[in-house]
Amino acid sequence: MIFAMTSHDASSLQELDSRDVTIQSGDLVLLRLPNGDVKGVKVEKNSTVAVGRLGSFHANELIGQPYGLTYEMANKILKAVPPRTLQEVEDTEATNELINDGEFVQPLTIDEIEKLKASGVHVSDMIKMQIEQHANYSLKTEYSKEKYKKRKEEKYSKSFTTIEPTLFNVCEYWFNKDRARIRDIRVDSLAQMLNLANIRPGGRYLVVDDASGLVVAGILERMGGEGRLLTICDTDSPPAYPVVANMNFKPHVTSGVLVSLNWATSEEDYIPIIPPSDVPPDQIRSERQKSRLNKRKAVTDLLTRTRDELFSGEFDSLVVASEYDPWSILQKLIPYVAGSGSVVVHSPHLQILADLQTQMRTTSQFLSPTITEPWLRRYQILPGRTHPTMNTSGSGGFILHAIKIYDDPNASAITFPRRTKPKKAKTEHEGIELFLHDAWLGPWYIGVRRIQRRVALKSPMSPIVLQRHSCMVFVYIFERNLHYVHAMSAGLLSRESRMRAMSRSGVNTFGREVYNQLIVQCALAANLALQGQL
Amino acid sequence: MWSTAREIAAGDLVIIWLTRDLVQPLIITPGKDFNSKFGHYRHADLVGIPYGSKVASRTGKGFIHVLRPTPELWTMALPHRTQILYLADIAFITSHLNIKRGSRVIEAGTGSGSFSHSVARTVGSIGHLWSYEFHEVRASKAREEFARHGMNDIVTLTHRNVCKDGFTVTDAVDAVFLDLPAPWEAVEHAKVALRKDRTTRICCFSPCMEQVMRTVNALNDAGFTEITMYETLLRPIDVSHVPVLQPVGEISEKLKQAERKREDKRLKQIAAGRQSTSKRKREDEGTPVKDQTIMEEAAEEAAGGSKRIKTDDEDGAPLDAVPTPAMDLDPHEESDAALPTTVASPPAPSPSPIAPKKISVSKVMPEVRGHTSYLTFASLQPFEPPAEPAPSAAAAMLAPKPKP
Numbered sequence: 001m002i003f004a005m006t007s008h009d010a011s012s013l014q015e016l017d018s019r020d021v022t023i024q025s026g027d028l029v030l031l032r033l034p035n036g037d038v039k040g041v042k043v044e045k046n047s048t049v050a051v052g053r054l055g056s057f058h059a060n061e062l063i064g065q066p067y068g069l070t071y072e073m074a075n076k077i078l079k080a081v082p083p084r085t086l087q088e089v090e091d092t093e094a095t096n097e098l099i100n101d102g103e104f105v106q107p108l109t110i111d112e113i114e115k116l117k118a119s120g121v122h123v124s125d126m127i128k129m130q131i132e133q134h135a136n137y138s139l140k141t142e143y144s145k146e147k148y149k150k151r152k153e154e155k156y157s158k159s160f161t162t163i164e165p166t167l168f169n170v171c172e173y174w175f176n177k178d179r180a181r182i183r184d185i186r187v188d189s190l191a192q193m194l195n196l197a198n199i200r201p202g203g204r205y206l207v208v209d210d211a212s213g214l215v216v217a218g219i220l221e222r223m224g225g226e227g228r229l230l231t232i233c234d235t236d237s238p239p240a241y242p243v244v245a246n247m248n249f250k251p252h253v254t255s256g257v258l259v260s261l262n263w264a265t266s267e268e269d270y271i272p273i274i275p276p277s278d279v280p281p282d283q284i285r286s287e288r289q290k291s292r293l294n295k296r297k298a299v300t301d302l303l304t305r306t307r308d309e310l311f312s313g314e315f316d317s318l319v320v321a322s323e324y325d326p327w328s329i330l331q332k333l334i335p336y337v338a339g340s341g342s343v344v345v346h347s348p349h350l351q352i353l354a355d356l357q358t359q360m361r362t363t364s365q366f367l368s369p370t371i372t373e374p375w376l377r378r379y380q381i382l383p384g385r386t387h388p389t390m391n392t393s394g395s396g397g398f399i400l401h402a403i404k405i406y407d408d409p410n411a412s413a414i415t416f417p418r419r420t421k422p423k424k425a426k427t428e429h430e431g432i433e434l435f436l437h438d439a440w441l442g443p444w445y446i447g448v449r450r451i452q453r454r455v456a457l458k459s460p461m462s463p464i465v466l467q468r469h470s471c472m473v474f475v476y477i478f479e480r481n482l483h484y485v486h487a488m489s490a491g492l493l494s495r496e497s498r499m500r501a502m503s504r505s506g507v508n509t510f511g512r513e514v515y516n517q518l519i520v521q522c523a524l525a526a527n528l529a530l531q532g533q534l
Numbered sequence: 535m536w537s538t539a540r541e542i543a544a545g546d547l548v549i550i551w552l553t554r555d556l557v558q559p560l561i562i563t564p565g566k567d568f569n570s571k572f573g574h575y576r577h578a579d580l581v582g583i584p585y586g587s588k589v590a591s592r593t594g595k596g597f598i599h600v601l602r603p604t605p606e607l608w609t610m611a612l613p614h615r616t617q618i619l620y621l622a623d624i625a626f627i628t629s630h631l632n633i634k635r636g637s638r639v640i641e642a643g644t645g646s647g648s649f650s651h652s653v654a655r656t657v658g659s660i661g662h663l664w665s666y667e668f669h670e671v672r673a674s675k676a677r678e679e680f681a682r683h684g685m686n687d688i689v690t691l692t693h694r695n696v697c698k699d700g701f702t703v704t705d706a707v708d709a710v711f712l713d714l715p716a717p718w719e720a721v722e723h724a725k726v727a728l729r730k731d732r733t734t735r736i737c738c739f740s741p742c743m744e745q746v747m748r749t750v751n752a753l754n755d756a757g758f759t760e761i762t763m764y765e766t767l768l769r770p771i772d773v774s775h776v777p778v779l780q781p782v783g784e785i786s787e788k789l790k791q792a793e794r795k796r797e798d799k800r801l802k803q804i805a806a807g808r809q810s811t812s813k814r815k816r817e818d819e820g821t822p823v824k825d826q827t828i829m830e831e832a833a834e835e836a837a838g839g840s841k842r843i844k845t846d847d848e849d850g851a852p853l854d855a856v857p858t859p860a861m862d863l864d865p866h867e868e869s870d871a872a873l874p875t876t877v878a879s880p881p882a883p884s885p886s887p888i889a890p891k892k893i894s895v896s897k898v899m900p901e902v903r904g905h906t907s908y909l910t911f912a913s914l915q916p917f918e919p920p921a922e923p924a925p926s927a928a929a930a931m932l933a934p935k936p937k938p
């Protein structure tokens with residue numbers, strides 16, 4: 001069964017997109033520059049786009065192009081170049097022992113470089129010339145060559161890459177640019193909020209977004225023009241959601257979906273002060289007056305309809321990322337959320353959510369309000385040099401999630417007789433956790449980590465952490481004078497082989513000398529089991 | 535996918551929330567009963583009540599919450615046939631792969647369908663998910679589940695080994711997600727399935743770094759770019775509501791008070807020793823070393839005193855305000871009153887007389903998940919290397935700058 005799209009399919013699919021696949025006149029386009037910076041530019045037909053020190057190009061060069069391509073710029077003309085792949089610098093023996101960073105002799109003078117640039121010599125040719133003339137270059141190792149080349153390229157290259165304004169990319173761009181304006185909502189935080197709020201096409205959502213419209217942008221993107229998004233803002237005029245502008249949405253994504261009220265108009269007893277718009281026809285004196293009256297009527301009608309819609313309630317979720325007191329917001333808006341609907345509140349500050357949670361627990365409208373902190377770590381992926389990136393964001397804020405429920409005041413909890421646990425059950429245990437990583441891909445890796453955690457030492461067999469599938473064997477040893485030895489393997493290992501591994505390792509044995517034996521036994525068992533399975 | 539009606543109807547799949555750690559799916563079948571240690575319920579009694587209701591057991595003891603299923607609740611409730619993905623990873627992958635309404639997505643393997651449900655919700659009825667599973671039983675269980683959840687028009691499940699036989703679609707999908715032991719074996723197949731008219735994305739989910747390295751090489755060889763890798767977790771925060779912390783000034787006052795009392799007693803005893811020539815009861819008890827007893831008493835009093843300061847102000851005495859025996863049984867307490875003391879002045883400035891304020895404090899839960907998997911992402915750009923010198927688009931662009 002082969003599914004291939006016909007051209008008809010392709011075109012009808014494009015109708016469904018929330019933005020054009022190609023860059024359109026009027027779009028805000030994010031460009032990644034050679035040094036990694038991201039810059040937003042407006043691409044307006046027949047204009048010139050300046051990209052800082054890189055130079056400028058004709059906007060028409062980009063219009064109609066798909067996102068994601070890399071271009072080189074020369075004389076305001078763009079040339080698409082192949083995307084860069086990872087340079088293979090396989091296991092070189094190279095080190096930077098002989099390199100004094102920053103002390104490169106520069107055989108080409110600045111003047112010479114400028115002249116070359118002016119004469120339109122290609123960057124890579126220029127770098128080649130540089131290298132050839134570089135007196136010390138033969139001394140340089142592979143490793144430093146790569147580094148050197150990269151530095152030079154960054155310096156002289158006039159290339160850039162267009163970034164597709166996906167929610168992820170736009171969120172990352174704003175987070176790096178000005179995280180305060182999006183209230184510390186990092187990409188992972190936003191992703192979790194959207195999932196927790198059960199955002200889907202066709203849903204109805206109630207949103208308070210003081211995060212420059214990032215949350216609104218995310219919800220609109222996920223809804224794709226289908227459903228209702230009602231936001232409550234703190235302004236007299238319709239709210240400005242600047243992040244939404246970065247998404248280059250097609251009109252249908254916002255127009256039929258997004259409506260707004262403010263904190264006054266969203267009150268049930270609010271009485272709008274509206275100048276009359278129902279003027280008898282014979283009193284209308286001019287066309288201008290007529291259109292003004294029509295406009296006024298449209299605005300009033302929209303306001304009335306939106307208010308009715310809010311008050312009729314049954315919204316699927318309430319999402320809040322606001323500078324105002326979240327408890328006051330919940331009290332006002334929770335009546336309009338449907339039973340079993342999600343309540344999601346983000347805040348840069350844990351304290352705010354901790355207090356909110358305490359308050360939510362005093363009423364019986366919320367099931368299990370829970371606070372979590374999103375955590376994210378990015379890695380640099382380079383051959384032979386993979387590691388977590390050196391700079392990472394400290395916080396993406398905190399998320400409180402709860403489910404709206406209808407209470408039954410007559411229901412009473414069942415009380416279970418407290419099981420008396422062995423005294424030891426809740427004590428802090430210093431421990432060593434040994435984990436065998438990957439018994440089949442490479443050499444066995446034994447990590448040793450000091451950990452401090454609460455463990456219920458009910459039985460030495462009680463599983464402590466069930467790690468995800470794979471060929472890992474975990475050996476946990478929690479000691480306070482070596483009380484217990486835990487061994488477990490997880491994942492691809494079948495239950496039987498896991499049990500075998502555990503029993504072989506001799507649970508409940510004492511003494512430091514069993515460690516090594518234990519590890520080897522587990523690994524063997526794991527390896528055997530894996531071989532059997534693969 | 536699931537019912538969007540306000541009220542529960544017969545045949546609906548609902549989520550029964552017993553406790554946070556005990557969440558289970560239930561298909562409402564009038565005539566059947568639902569029994570748990572949280573009471574007994576008739577399915578028929580749940581029909582017609584609004585989703586999100588708290589329902590008391592028929593005996594009146596115990597209750598449950600009956601919720602509308604969402605992919606997030608399903609992840610908490612589903613029957614495990616494999617290891618599954620949870621919220622943090624699912625959300626991040628969905629976001630990085632740019633999955634949204636209308637997206638066409640491939641996943642392999644299906645496993646327990648945790649990721650599948652979330653994707654199906656997000657892409658909606660105009661999107662599509664092709665899901666592959668090579669384990670026959672898992673494949674058919676998942677197929678049944680998708681059908682029961684009304685996902686047949688969104689999900690196509692195929693029983694096959696994708697590493698060996700590839701996928702069933704060509705140039706069709708926006709994103710591929712691989713949760714397999716050897717994703718690198720499926721990378722070339724993924725490339726075939728991805729559409730070529732725009733940027734498309736892939737994510738490989740592997741717990742071990744060695745797997746990541748092999749995957750990265752395969753992606754690079756296949757022409758994927760912007761290869762990057764993440765780890766994401768969710769740290770649960772524990773909030774408790776506790777009385778405001780005591781300032782050390784109060785402790786200092788208590789200590790000083792105890793000290794004064796002790797000194798007072800010492801003086802008292804010296805005085806008593808001098809005055810009395812006859813031996814009294816006290817010696818019958820055979821006090822060993824006088825000074826030591828005094829020290830102990832003082833210590834006891836210090837302890838008792840600290841309790842007292844708290845109990846004085848609140849009568850709904852909390853646990854830690856239970857009077858200690860040391861305080862009540864101290865035989866010297868009464869004699870104190872009889873004698874002139876230096877502690878006659880009112881005790882330390884006591885904290886405010888109203889009930890102590892409480893504060894919310896929070897910390898990360900003691901036991902948290904430390905690693906799930908590495909998420910390796912890459913994208914495939916719609917770049918076509920100019921086979922022949924392209925019809926000089928560049929030259930066309932050299933056109934003179936338009937006049938405003």
Ligand SMILES: C[S@@+](CC[C@H](N)C(=O)[O-])C[C@H]1O[C@@H](n2cnc3c(N)ncnc32)[C@H](O)[C@@H]1O
Pocket residue numbers: 469616617618619642643644645646647648649650666667668669672694695696697698713714715
């Ligand atoms: C960890 S599970 C996936 C869990 C899933 N992501 C979820 O969230 O529930 C991995 C699945 O991939 C399946 N699998 C492994 N190799 C496969 C292959 N080559 N082709 C198809 N399925 C495969 C396994 O049978 C297993 O069910």
